Amino acid sequence: MSTTQGQGAHLLIVDDDDDLLRLLSMRLNANGYRVTAVGSAEAALARLSIELPRLVISDIRLPDRDGMWLFQEIRRSYPALPVILLTAHGTIPDAVEATTLGAYAYLTKPFDAKLLLERISQALSLAAPAAHAAEGNEEWRSAIISRSQGMDELLAEARLVAASDASILIRGESGTGKELLAQAIHKASRRAKAPFIAVNCGAIPEALLESELFGHVKGAYTGAVSSREGLLQAADGGTLFLDEIGDMPLLLQVKLLRVLQERVVRQLGSDIARPVDIRVLSATHRDLDAAMLEGQFREDLYYRLNVITLTLPPLAQRREDIAPMATQFLQTLAAKYDKTVRGFAPDALEALTTSAWPGNVRQLYNVIEHVCALATAPLVPLSLVQRALRVPSLEVLSYTEARQRFERNYLVQLLKLTDGNVADAARLAERNRTEFYRLLQKHELDASLFRGDVAIERQEESVKNQ
Structure with missing residues (x-):
């Protein structure tokens, strides 16, 4: 044998x-x-x-x-x-x-x-032919810095599933590195030499997302002055990564499901179907089970995308990885800023490893960039790390999270202005009452709590604690 x-x-x-x-x-x-x-x-x-x-x-x-x-x-x-x-x-x-x-x-x-x-x-x-090929070669996961057992187990499983063409849903909090894991899976797969195309479904306006994904022919809509291939066609032969898939509008969910079932793509304005060979990876920080119950995510698409689930742990659950990550980030950023910073003082490194990190790896990178930009000595002192940890950073929020927070605050201000009158608030927002009620339900806001001064104060206090 x-x-x-x-x-x-x-x-x-x-x-x-x-x-x-x-x-x-x-x-x-x-x-x-x-x-x-x-x-x-x-x-x-x-x-x-x-x-x-x-x-x-x-x-x-x-x-x-x-x-x-x-x-x-x-x-x-x-x-x-x-x-x-x-x-x-x-x-x-x-x-x-x-x-x-x-x-x-x-x-x-x-x-x-x-x-x-x-x-x-x-x-x-x-x-697992692709996994075997990668067994002695860690290049496929080189962008992911890890020493923790939990991450090593996750990466071992990712390497195994990379060999198949099964759709994978990557779950995890914002900032945990879902796209990096998707890239690693692509590199360990048989499609490694083909394109890896990433799409953030929450960052592209709904009106543009369909054209971005499917492409369009000339004249398909106002402004379509020439034909253009979509990202589905660009990923042909390779991997399509759909980040924040939970934010994809329902209409596009139907069209994406058809692509996954039929393996063909039709550009906007065209009747011609073109075959595509893609492997789909998707990611979300949302609870898709709850979204399905609320009618915001299609059950048939969920099961199409969720053949295999990989869940990235938050940074607070992999503290062994913080020190090597911080050191690697510091070296990279020191070169970027042309600094002679070599490392962290012991108490500074301890402060990093014991911090809460609600923004996960993205927040850690922002903090290291902050201290590196301000560092004047070879070793980063504790005081500089403490200063960076106290600075609130907008970058810690994803685009989707920032948008949701703005939307909720906007609704609160409208309800305060109209004393909880939904009809008036909807009129000011230029939305029909049904859609406005749906927005209130999405953000768990009760208009009745805004009727009366005491109720408003209670609701404002609740908003502050969000």
Whole structure:
């Protein structure tokens, strides 16, 4: 058997038969694989939390938690990790059911060693060729600075899922680095040499977003003086990253769903459909489940985009990463500002690592840029870090968050001005009453609370605390 595809690949074997574990380990080691062997489902999950293998081989009949339970846990937490099941005659129905749910294969004991090696080779070649290529090369994730175990686990999973063309939804607070993760997935995929096109759905006005995505032909609308390809066509063969997908208008959600289903794009004003080959990654900091319940996001599009979910932790949950990030940012910015700053004083670095960081990595970068621009000594002192941390920064907010905050404050001012009269407030805003009520509901504002001086004061206090 050739082990070129899986040479050196890490395999996790799970079986409560010590003799079988020993025999399998020897055989697989002899064929060029690195093997970890454990005797229970709980031990397997513990190993997975430390290091993700390329493949899991598990017996179905295990003590305590059985192999089916383990398989379901792997599917839930590591959806791209291939699993081969070993089964005795009595557990064949379970194994057959598992293959319908996503297990790569099952082998009946006693199994042929040659067949097992073939199945392993096939699973590795089909499941993660791009991940294998990147195994000894960290260039794909070079822009992401991380030492924390949580981030390392996330990146290992991202590398696994990068090999497929499955749509991925990246969740996380604003400023956590969702676009960087999307770029890393693209670099680790088979599409790495093709375009990576990023679109912020919340930053482009609704009237322009459709044209930006789909393109238009000459004369499609007033101002369309020439034909233009959209970003969907520009991403052909590569990856399209839709940031803040939760802010996409419903009409465009319908059109995007059609593109994902039919794999063709029609420019505005054209009846001609052009095929496109794209992999879609999307990201949001919004609660899309709540948006679906409110009718603001289509359920069918959600399930199309959310084949696999990756969740970036906030910076406060990965404090081990703050010091190396701050140091790297400082070096980059020192070169930008032509400064001779070399690092942080120990107490300054401690202040950085213990800060709250509500704006996550974006806020950290802004703070480091602040201290670097003002630094006059080789080591950044504590006083300068404290000063930068106290300065409120608009850049910490994303465009979407800033817009939402402005919109809410605007509605509050209108309700105060009209003493809570929705009809008058809607007239001033030049919106119909139904749309205005929808805006109030979106921002959880109750017009009745603005009727009367005491109620207004209570509402103003609530707004200040937002």
